[in-house]
Amino acid sequence: MAYQGIFHSSLLRIREALEWAERQNIERLRRFLIENSNIPLYCFSSGGASSALEYAALLYESNRSMAKAITPLMMASISDEALKASKILITTGDGNGWDEKYTAKRAAEVNPKGTAAIVRDCGADNYVINTLKKVTTNWFIYNWIELGGKPFIATIETMCKFGLFYRAFTNEDEIVSKLDFNLTPNDCFTYKARVEGTVPKLSEIKNYIVLYSGWSKPVATDFECKMIEGGFASVQLADYRNFCHGRFIFISKHLSDSAFVLFLTPREKQFAKDLILESVAWRDKTDIFPRNTPVAIIETQYDSPIASIDLMIKMQVFFDEVAKALDDEPCDPSNPCGIDKRFPRSTPFRNLLEMGALNHGNLQGSNGAMNSVDRKWTILYDPKKTISQIAELNKKKLGKDVSEATIRKYIIEHRIDRRYDEKMVIYNRVWLQYIKDSDQSISSIAKTLKMSKNTVKMYLREKVKFERKEGRNRMVSEDTRITKLKETLERAIARFPRVKAIQAKHPEYDVNAILEKLPLTKDDKNTYQISCFMQMRELRYKYKNGDVEYII
Structure with missing residues (x-):
């Protein structure tokens, strides 16, 4: 549908939405959010409501503890134990979508006392309320303002929820008096070339690279949701x-139809200048990003929770301008393929209500439990020790009589590839001894490590490999000192013929001249190594004190 200004009419009601939030009783909601705030919080919602819960999670984390805003289906990836140890917040309208039904059902079963729901419609058919009221009184009814006509994207109700969460966390009554409601585009955002030059029209932008941090994260989330649900352009979200x-490569390849959207509070302003907005001389370059890179700047003067609401207002003005430029109505977007807009959301995920947590048997053993292992105390496991040594370690450290049978059971339940680990322990011991001085004889190494000569020979083979059991967990890997040494040697082997080729072509070159010809970083330039290569006819080396020593 061509642009009709339906979404624009919701902008004119933002003040009304925040005034509505100011009138609400938030005491019970605040108590749920603030009390026991050291406990993690999961916030469940989907679609356009996600950004408001991103705001709630951000406020919760900035207050004291961890919080996460996730979709209902992601709940199926969370263990019962994690849900029991957390608080759960559900936000819904009529409470009868498949998403809300699943979330409410599982939350009520797993953690009824730690669950709360914010609902708009408390009718007799509200599944969420009917489920939760059997186990808790933590459900809050807020008849937030809606635009009417069932718009396809979230509109004014999102601002109502932002206002609710602002008051619940800050305990402040006033919101409107803190804000400037000037909806003139020029006062809400700036769209320009990064430094100089012309920029494409908004109707020509197909990709928006959105950068955010802190208070702007929920705003960036809302912008992405609106742009994608309207089908206006692709949106990539990333913090600064x-x-x-690596994400900057995208705009390098798609500059003609891409633009930055920079959300700025006083915290990010200088960093955005240093990274993108101003010309910066760096090494041999006078500028990094193309000077005519399109940039939309949406900025707030606030560095507090009100910043998110201020940015939300300005972002929606920018979004409305994009819709105007595309001549498309966000509340009823054009649909060239004629996809029935009702079908995806109403599609029944037939096994969703029965779905529990992921099967994590591979992580903790059968059905996620350490069956028949005494769990009254923690098992200390050291893969470098024998079974009897591990048992003795637990006796000393824990003061408990941990038997060898318990240790073996622990290994089985945790699916530890004990044989592989034992071989890697021997491998690391042999190689760490060998790289001290590769002139040592096999007999000398074997005597030092109290191993047989055949064992030492086997582990020093160039391409020794150990069989790994599928689905088993490996606790020991190659020692980082060995890995680093081998990587250094691989680079040297690859670099040697290049040095000799340059030397043959330019016999007058000294070490520094050859270094300049090699594509090396500053940290990778090794004068000693190149000097040795220049004096050698063939690459010869040995290990000494854990490093590579070249034989001239």
Whole structure:
């Protein structure tokens, strides 16, 4: 459907939504969230309601303990033990979707006292209320404002929930007086070239790379949800630091139809300048990102929970401008393939209500339990020791009479590949002794380690491999000192012929000149190594004191 301004009408009611939140009684909700706040919190919701629960999780974590906003289906990946040790918050409207039914049913079974639900409709058919009221009184009715007409995406109700959570966590009554409700696009966001140049129209942008941190995380989540549910463009979310780990390559390949969206509070402002917004001379470059990279900046002056609400208002103005540019109505988006919009959400996941936690037998043994193992105390397990030594270790450390049979049972229940670990322990001992001085004889190493010569020979073979049992857990790996030494040697073997080739072509080159010809990082430039290579006809080396020593 062409743009009709339906979503825009929800922007005009943001003040009304926050005033509604100011009038609500939040005492019981606040008590649930604040009391025992050292306990982790799981927040369950889906679709457009997810961003409000991201805000709740953020406020909970900034207050004291860990919190996580996740979808109902992700609940099936959480063990009963984890749910029992946490608080559970469910948010729903009429409480009759498949998602809400599953969440409420499992929460009521596993952790009834630690579960609460926020609902809008308390009618007789509300499955969530009917399930929870049998086991708890922690369900809260808030008749938040809705736009009417059943819009396809979340609109004004999201701001109602943000207001509720703001008050519940801060215990402040006022929200509206803290904010400026200027909805003029120029006052809510800036869309421009990073440094200079022209930028594509918003209607031409197909990919948005959204960078966030702190208070802007729930806002970024909401933007992604609205853009994808409207089918307007692809959206990639990353915090400012995680973006630096390779994600910048995407915009390098898709600059013509991509743009940054930068959510800024005073905390991120300088970092955004250093990373993207200003020209920065670095090494031999005068700039990093293309100067005409499109950037949308959505900024708040606040560095407190109100920052999220301020950014939400401005983000929705930007989203509305994208919809206008595309001439598409977010509340009833065009649907070229004619997919029935009712079908996916109403599709019954037939086994969902019966679904429990993941089968994690491989992690803890049969059915996730250490059957017949005495669990009155912790078992200390050291794969480098024999069974009898482990039993003795437990006696000394725990002051308990732990039998060898208990240790063996522990190994079985935890599916530990004991034979593989034993071989890796021997392997590490032999190699750590060998790299002290590779001129040692086999007999000398065997005598030092109290092993047979054949055992030492076997473990020093160039390509020794140990059989691994499928589905078993391995507790011992190659010692990092050995791994690092072998990696150093592999690089040397690959580098030697390159050095000799450069030397043959340019016999006048000294060490530094050859180093400049090699594609090496500053940390990888080894003057001693290259000097040795220049004096050698063939690569010869030995191990000495845990390092590679070249033989000239």
